[in-house]
Amino acid sequence: MDNKKLDQLRRKLDEIDEHIISLIAERQFNVEQIGNVKLSTNSPTRDYQREKQVIDKIRDHATGQGLDPEVAQHIFELIIETSLSKQEIQKVRQSGYGANKSALIIGGNGKMGQWFAQFLSSQHFDVFINDLEPFSNQDNFIADISQIELSHDYIIVATPIQKSAEILIELCDLQPSGIVLDISSIKSPLRLPLRQLADSGCRVVSIHPMFGPDIQLMSGKHVVFIDMGNEEAVNQVKQLFQPTMAERIDMKFEDHDRLIAYVLGLSHVVNIAFMTVLSESGEAADALAQLSSTTFDAQLNIAGNVSAENPNLYFEIQKLNHYSPSTLNALSDAVQRIIQMVHQNNQTAFVNIMTQARKYMNQRT
Numbered sequence: 001m002d003n004k005k006l007d008q009l010r011r012k013l014d015e016i017d018e019h020i021i022s023l024i025a026e027r028q029f030n031v032e033q034i035g036n037v038k039l040s041t042n043s044p045t046r047d048y049q050r051e052k053q054v055i056d057k058i059r060d061h062a063t064g065q066g067l068d069p070e071v072a073q074h075i076f077e078l079i080i081e082t083s084l085s086k087q088e089i090q091k092v093r094q095s096g097y098g099a100n101k102s103a104l105i106i107g108g109n110g111k112m113g114q115w116f117a118q119f120l121s122s123q124h125f126d127v128f129i130n131d132l133e134p135f136s137n138q139d140n141f142i143a144d145i146s147q148i149e150l151s152h153d154y155i156i157v158a159t160p161i162q163k164s165a166e167i168l169i170e171l172c173d174l175q176p177s178g179i180v181l182d183i184s185s186i187k188s189p190l191r192l193p194l195r196q197l198a199d200s201g202c203r204v205v206s207i208h209p210m211f212g213p214d215i216q217l218m219s220g221k222h223v224v225f226i227d228m229g230n231e232e233a234v235n236q237v238k239q240l241f242q243p244t245m246a247e248r249i250d251m252k253f254e255d256h257d258r259l260i261a262y263v264l265g266l267s268h269v270v271n272i273a274f275m276t277v278l279s280e281s282g283e284a285a286d287a288l289a290q291l292s293s294t295t296f297d298a299q300l301n302i303a304g305n306v307s308a309e310n311p312n313l314y315f316e317i318q319k320l321n322h323y324s325p326s327t328l329n330a331l332s333d334a335v336q337r338i339i340q341m342v343h344q345n346n347q348t349a350f351v352n353i354m355t356q357a358r359k360y361m362n363q364r365t
C-alpha cells in the first residue's frame with residue numbers, strides 16, 4: 001500500500017475516533033442529566049438491571065455489526081464505570097453533609113490525607129490540614145495542633161501507623177470535641193491509644209478504607225468500621241460515606257488484623273516476591289513482556305501496581321501485624337510443598353491442591 005493511501009485511511013480513522021469521543025461526551029452529558037433526576041427523586045445511583053439491559057443491547061448490536069460482543073461489552077463496562085463515577089461525585093457534592101461543619105486532617109498532605117481532604121471538601125466541609133510541612137500557599141494549614149482549639153466536627157488521623165499511635169495519645173490531653181477517626185491499615189498498634197482516647201471521654205472510631213488514594217469510583221469498594229464503644233459516633237462516620245456507593249462493613253477490633261493479614265499482607269508479599277524473582281532473574285523486562293501470556297500479563301499488572309506503592313507503608317503492614325508471621329509461614333510452606341510435589345513427581349498431590357483451590361473459589365457467593 002502506498003503512503004498516500006495509508007495517510008488517507010488514517011485521516012479517516014482520526015475522524016472516526018473524534019466522532020466516537022464526541023458521542024461518548026454526549027452520552028456522559030446525558031448521564032449527568034440522569035444523575036440529576038436520580039438526585040431529585042432520591043433514587044439509588046447504581047441500577048444493575050439497567051446496566052444489564054445496556055450491555056445486552058450492546059452485545060446484540062455488536063453481533064449484528066459483525067463485531068466481537070466481548071470487546072463491545074468491555075468497552076461499555078468501562079463507559080458505565082465512568083458514568084457511575086460521575087454520578088457518585090454528583091451525589092457526594094449534592095449531599096452537602098459538610099455544610100457548616102469542619103474537619104481537621106492530621107497527616108493531610110500524605111496521599112490518603114489528600115484523598116480525604118478532597119472527599120470532605122466536595123461535601124462542603126471546611127477542611128484544615130496538619131502535617132510536618134505545608135504545601136506552598138496552603139492557607140488551611142495548621143502547624144501545631146496543640147496551639148489551637150480542637151473544635152472540628154471530625155478529626156482524621158491519616159499518618160503512618162506508628163505516628164498515629166502517638167497522635168492518638170496526644171489527643172487524650174488535647175480533648176477534641178468532635179469525632180476522632182484513624183484510618184490505619186493495621187489496628188493492633190493502636191489498641192491502647194484508641195482505648196485510652198475513648199476512656200478519656202473522646203468520641204473515637206477506627207475505620208479502614210480498603211482502597212488507595214487513586215480511586216475513581218467507590219462502587220465495589222469497602223470501608224471497614226470498628227466500633228470503639230460509641231455506636232452513635234460510628235453512625236456519624238458512616239454518614240460521610242453515605243452518598244457514595246462504597247460498601248460499609250462492620251468489624252470487631254479483634255478480627256481486623258487477622259483478616260487483613262490475608263487480604264493485604266499475603267497479597268502484597270506474593271506480588272513483591274514475584275517482582276523480586278523477576279527483577280533478580282537477569283532477564284530483561286522487555287524480553288519477558290514480549291513473551292507474555294494471559295496469566296503473566298495479569299500478574300505483572302498487579303505486581304507492577306504493588307511495586308509502585310509506598311514501600312514504608314507496605315513494610316509497616318507486614319511488620320506491625322501480629323498475624324503476618326503465621327500467614328507468611330503458610331505461604332512459604334505452600335511454596336515448599338509445591339516444590340516437593342514437583343520434585344517427587346507427585347502429580348496427584350499437585351492436582352489435589354489445585355482442585356482444593358477451585359473448590360474454595362466456588363464457595364464464594
Ligand SMILES: O=C(O)C(=O)C[C@]1(C(=O)O)C=C[C@@H](O)C=C1
Pocket residue numbers: 031034035045046047048050051054079080083084087
Ligand atoms: O440509566 C441510568 O440509570 C444511568 O445512570 C446510565 C448508566 C449507563 O451508563 O448506561 C449508568 C449507571 C447505571 O447503573 C445504569 C446505566
